Each structure stands twice: as structure tokens, then as C-alpha cells.
Amino acid sequence: MSMDSRDHKNEWSRFLKSFVHAWRGIWKTARSERNFQFHIIAACAVILCGFLTGLSTAEWAVVLMLIGGMLALELVNTAIEHVVDLVTDQYHPLAKAAKDAAAGAVCVFAVISCIIGLLIFLPKIC
Missing domain, CATH: 1.10.287.3610 (Helix Hairpins)
Structure with a gap:
């Protein structure tokens, strides 16, 4: 596997994880903030x-x-x-x-x- 494809895969993974973090923030706020x-x-x-x-x-x-x-x-x-x-x-x-x-x-x-x-x-x- 070339370095470029690994970097691309890592970028895609970080991108998807950013949505997980965002939804976690929304969910936690929805559960805790009146x-x-x-x-x-x-x-x-x-x-x-x-x-x-x-x-x-x-x-x-x-x-x-x-x-x-x-x-x-x-x-x-x-x-x-x-x-x-x-x-x-x-x-x-x-x-x-x-x-x-x-x-x-x-x-x-x-x-x-x-x-x-x-x-x-x-x-x-x-």
C-alpha cells in the first residue's frame, strides 16, 4: 500500500470520526442542558x-x-x-x-x- 493511499484512508477515518464526535456533543447536550x-x-x-x-x-x-x-x-x-x-x-x-x-x-x-x-x-x- 502506498503512503498516499494510507494518508487518504486516515483522512477519511478522521473525517468520519469528526461526525461521531459532533453527534456525541449534540446527544450529551440534549440530555443535560435544559x-x-x-x-x-x-x-x-x-x-x-x-x-x-x-x-x-x-x-x-x-x-x-x-x-x-x-x-x-x-x-x-x-x-x-x-x-x-x-x-x-x-x-x-x-x-x-x-x-x-x-x-x-x-x-x-x-x-x-x-x-x-x-x-x-x-x-x-x-
Whole structure:
């Protein structure tokens, strides 16, 4: 076996393992983080409403992007919280600022997602 084919095989294996690690992170977060669990339940409710109201393809694209963005942002927020907690267990203004900023990003996206959701769903139910 040539060196090139072994390198290619190792790269492919590392690539596949990265998905395993990613899914492990999603699963662990889903099992342990209350806010992520809330967002999953909300996403399921929105998807159910989407089927009940007959969303168009474009509307589904927007809704799914918002759901994916919300879940991804909540994962990033959780990662930031874990890293900050790993670095220090004592109160520090910068640690608080980092956690608050990450939580703020989630909040901004959640509010905008709700507004867009209302723009999509209200005309269908009113």
C-alpha cells in the first residue's frame, strides 16, 4: 500500500470520526442542558404546526434554517459556558461577560426566530 493511499484512508477515518464526535456533543447536550431540551421541544412543535398549516417549500426552508440556527447557537453557548467553567470556578467579570454575551446571542436569535415564525404562521391561522 502506498503512503498516499494510507494518508487518504486516515483522512477519511478522521473525517468520519469528526461526525461521531459532533453527534456525541449534540446527544450529551440534549440530555443535560435544559435550554437545549426546550429548543428541541419548540422545534418539534413548530414542525408539527408546519405540517398542519401546509407550509410552502420556501417557508419550510426558512423554518428549518431558523431551527438549525437556534440549535447550533445553543450548542455554541453551551460550549462557551463549559470552557469558561473549565478555566475558572471563581467569579470573574470577564467570565460573566463571556457567558452573558453567548446567552445574549441565543436570546437575540430566539426573538428574531419568533418574529419570523409569527410572520409565517399568523397569516395561515388568522
